[in-house]
Amino acid sequence: MHIETLAVHAGRRADPATGAVAPPISLSTTFERAPDGEYPLGFSYSREGNPNRRSLEECLAALEGGTEALAFPSGMAAVNAIIQGLEPGDHIIAPDDVYYGVRKVIGEVFGKWRLDVSYTDMTDLEAVNAGIRPNTRLVWVETPSNPLLKITDLPAIAAIARRANAISVCDGTFAPPVLQRPLEWGIDMVVHSTTKYIGGHSDAMGGVLITKFQNYLFERARKSQQSGGAVPSPFDCWLILRGVDTLPCRVRVQSESAGRIAAFLKRHEAVEAVHYPGMADHPGHPVAVRQMAGFGGMVSMQVRGTREMAIRVGAKVRIFTRATSLGGTHSLIEHRASIEGPDTRTPQNLLRVSVGLENTEDLIGDLEQALK
Numbered sequence: 001m002h003i004e005t006l007a008v009h010a011g012r013r014a015d016p017a018t019g020a021v022a023p024p025i026s027l028s029t030t031f032e033r034a035p036d037g038e039y040p041l042g043f044s045y046s047r048e049g050n051p052n053r054r055s056l057e058e059c060l061a062a063l064e065g066g067t068e069a070l071a072f073p074s075g076m077a078a079v080n081a082i083i084q085g086l087e088p089g090d091h092i093i094a095p096d097d098v099y100y101g102v103r104k105v106i107g108e109v110f111g112k113w114r115l116d117v118s119y120t121d122m123t124d125l126e127a128v129n130a131g132i133r134p135n136t137r138l139v140w141v142e143t144p145s146n147p148l149l150k151i152t153d154l155p156a157i158a159a160i161a162r163r164a165n166a167i168s169v170c171d172g173t174f175a176p177p178v179l180q181r182p183l184e185w186g187i188d189m190v191v192h193s194t195t196k197y198i199g200g201h202s203d204a205m206g207g208v209l210i211t212k213f214q215n216y217l218f219e220r221a222r223k224s225q226q227s228g229g230a231v232p233s234p235f236d237c238w239l240i241l242r243g244v245d246t247l248p249c250r251v252r253v254q255s256e257s258a259g260r261i262a263a264f265l266k267r268h269e270a271v272e273a274v275h276y277p278g279m280a281d282h283p284g285h286p287v288a289v290r291q292m293a294g295f296g297g298m299v300s301m302q303v304r305g306t307r308e309m310a311i312r313v314g315a316k317v318r319i320f321t322r323a324t325s326l327g328g329t330h331s332l333i334e335h336r337a338s339i340e341g342p343d344t345r346t347p348q349n350l351l352r353v354s355v356g357l358e359n360t361e362d363l364i365g366d367l368e369q370a371l372k
């Protein structure tokens with residue numbers, strides 16, 4: 001089945017008790033045992049498994065072309081569950097521009113585990129290859145990256161990780177399965193913040209880990225979820241799965257609109273640089289064309305001038321909302337350096353835009369008046 005069909009049907013069936021087409025929300029924390037003590041419907045206690053969570057997991061595994069998925073209460077809880085599976089002293093190769101929350105978890109939550117981390121430019125395949133060590137267990141990729149939309153060659157990284165006997169994981173938050181399916185390129189597991197495009201309405205937090213094959217890091221992440229208790233609520237699972245119905249349509253419209261907005265910004269004299277993988281002069285464009293079915297709804301621009309100039313442009317928008325996060329129906333604009341804190345490597349004159357579902361002309365008009 002094609003992705004639009006899976007988005008509506010995978011993991012769902014009409015409720016056998018009532019025939020309800022929209023799934024009910026199963027709030028019960030506990031499930032009845034049969035007289036023989038068995039659990040005939042497969043559920044016993046909601047931390048171990050819940051109907052809404054199971055539907056969401058089955059659906060997301062199908063969309064990514066994986067065999068199994070684990071849903072978490074946030075993207076960071078999914079990341080945390082993966083890192084927790086490593087042994088003290090294990091080596092990780094991670095992008096030098098990795099999502100700042102991932103760097104924080106590795107450094108602050110797992111600092112005492114003495115993980116060995118090499119933050120590497122993942123677009124430099126020779127550097128990634130040279131960075132492999134005997135204790136390398138995890139190769140982390142994020143593509144497109146945040147906020148410069150750098151593109152990493154997924155099959156090339158998957159091959160390097162496989163030769164090293166390390167597990168490769170792609171954070172695909174910026175490019176949900178409509179646009180990119182890393183497992184098809186040989187990557188072992190995919191992680192998403194479902195708070196973003198997959199939920200898509202800025203009203204529920206979640207994360208997911210999807211695997212292609214059984215492996216020890218996935219099994220340990222399952223323990224973090226079920227025994228460690230990193231479980232999303234049934235209502236959050238329901239909201240995210242409801243968002244998935246429209247994921248393919250939303251993301252295609254957002255990508256189209258972002259491409260036009262990027263082209264408008266490129267021509268504007270107040271804009272010094274535009275970062276969008278759909279543009280022919282983006283350094284990752286050839287790889288993006290190969291491994292993506294569209295270039296996504298995220299655009300970053302560097303305005304001509306200082307940090308203050310960028311903040312002033314952000315202050316003038318009327319349709320865009322000044323807020324962090326991405327992937328929802330509302331267009332957002334953010335001065336990225338100020339949320340990432342003093343250690344940020346993000347240019348001070350950069351504004352990151354998450355294109356929502358408003359009319360493209362209206363959005364371009366808003367940016368035009370803000371850039372005046």
Ligand SMILES: *Cc1c(COP(=O)(O)O)cnc(C)c1O
Nearest residue numbers: 074075076099171173193195206
């Ligand atoms: C938001 C985000 C995360 C973290 O997800 P949360 O749902 O906020 O915990 C991880 N990676 C990327 C690329 C993100 O944008």
